[in-house]
Amino acid sequence: MxxxxxxxxxxxxxxxxxxxxxxxxxxxxxxxxxxxxxxxxxxxxxxxxxxxxxxxxxxxxxxxxxxxxxxxxxxxxxxxxxxxxxxxxxxxxxxxxxxxxxxxxxxxxxxxxxxxxxxxxxxxxxxxxxxxxxxxxxxxxxxxxxxxxxxxTAWSQFKLMFVNGMSHIAAGIDHLLFLLCLILPAPLVSANKRWQSVAPVRQCVMSVAKIVTFFTLGHSLTLALTTLGYISFPAKPIEILVAASILVSALNAIRPIFSQSAMWIAFIFGLIHGQAFAIEMSHMGFDTQAIIVALVAFNLGIETVQLLIVICVVPVLAMLARTYFYSAIRITLSVLAMAAASYWIIERSV
Known part of the structure; x- marks a missing residue:
């Protein structure tokens, strides 16, 4: 309006x-x-x-x-x-x-x-x-x-867009579910096409840091390019691909599909999720100057919530990975994520 x-x-x-x-x-x-x-x-x-x-x-x-x-x-x-x-x-x-x-x-x-x-x-x-x-x-x-x-003022707009970015990612169950599935196997080491031994804490932290960083780079790139008008894709296929990314990452959390290249998968899927973030930005009106402030603030809001969630979740996963029931938790969460992703794919394809 x-x-x-x-x-x-x-x-x-x-x-x-x-x-x-x-x-x-x-x-x-x-x-x-x-x-x-x-x-x-x-x-x-x-x-x-x-x-x-x-x-x-x-x-x-x-x-x-x-x-x-x-x-x-x-x-x-x-x-x-x-x-x-x-x-x-x-x-x-x-x-x-x-x-x-x-x-x-x-x-x-x-x-x-x-x-x-x-x-x-x-x-x-x-x-x-x-x-x-x-x-x-x-x-x-x-x-x-x-x-x-x-x-x-420019500052009032920055604050508004920062809060909107935080709200968008906090309410974006599909984006958060994708991120969770990506980091579920981070505390583990793969061998013989299975998630087996527990990774050292330093290795776990570095793995999560790479995944989150490359995901951020991917979605920031397409969010900026789409919002500034350099690229454009229809909303419906993007929403379907977002759901598909959850399905693939959940499968990887059950059995390692891309354990050695998780950060690049995070980057590729981040490109898709950035398009979805841009759909939210497209609902707002900006001129060529205001859009830069809004884009930076919106993305910073997304990154803030994302970082807070990772900081809270990763230590819990690292501790659970050292228990005998982590395998059951990981597989159960992955199956639930796959069910949700399958439902979204069907719903968004209609």
Whole structure:
């Protein structure tokens, strides 16, 4: 979502994924049609005016004008309804702050989230040549965002994107599961195509360090290249490949497939996971300058959580590897990861 406030009214440019919109309210679509483009525009106007509102600091609601600007666009094989809503500013409107309440789709689809970006008058706000600034994230149970244009700075954007990077990897079960499967056999040494003896602590630490470093290099490379627009791949195949990477790494945790080249496998799969991280970044609006700050902050957020998880998990794995039941734990976790990966491959292929 983009917010413009330089006009006589506050204008919102909203991007609604039509598949999620249909899950939220089927009455907006013809009951017998599978075509997502067949939207009831009149019903959508009423729906949006019910689920989107702006209020002043004194809790005075702004009047929403009739929505009459609709267009359907496709991004990464997903259809979006792009629409504009305008709210009339009262004479005593205080431009230093206002509240945006938004729960379209969110009231039914709790995984939906909306990045809010501020644009057009950023020359005056940031005293720089930035036209767009991502200022907040609206999601389930956090449906109201208080916007203070005068407090939008490069540092506030950096903090927001850093936290978003942390949240993204912390909630990304598939990425964390892949990393766990990669380091599960790190405390062990392979022989005769089996994981057998326990590795020395130094060897275990070095193995994990190489795996994590090469995974980081891989996903950082494709995250940067994709976000900056140098490469682009469809989202669906990438999500399938992410699930496939979990399946392969889980198989390796049961029986060594690439024990001597784990770091290079981590790098190759990191390239794929970086594409998936870039999908998250693509949902935000940036100009050519702001995108560098956002990219660095987002990636640092990812790396921070990843490092914290490795620091917590590896010592536990190293201690368990010296017990007689580590084999059962390793195989059980790997089988569960394989089941989850197989489910995701099927689900994402449909």
């Amino acid at each position: 983009f917010i413009d406030t330089h006009k006589p009214q506050i204008e919102l440019e909203i991007y609604l994924p039509l598949d999620q919109l249909r899950l939220a309210d089927e009455s907006l679509f013809p009951s017998q049609s599978d075509d997502l483009k067949q939207v009831n525009f009149s019903a959508l106007q009423d729906y949006m005016q019910t689920h989107v509102s702006i209020t002043t600091q004194n809790s005075q609601p702004l009047t929403a004008q009739k929505v009459d600007d609709f267009a359907i666009h496709e991004f990464d094989n997903v259809l979006f309804m792009v629409m504009k809503m305008q709210f009339i500013k009262p004479d005593n409107f205080d431009t230093s702050g206002f509240s945006l309440h938004y729960n379209a789709i969110l009231h039914r689809v709790v995984t939906h989230k909306i990045y809010v970006s501020y644009r057009n008058d950023m020359h005056e706000v940031l005293k720089a040549s930035q036209d767009i600034a991502t200022i907040g994230l609206i999601r389930y149970q956090r449906e109201t965002l208080f916007i203070e244009p005068e407090k939008i």
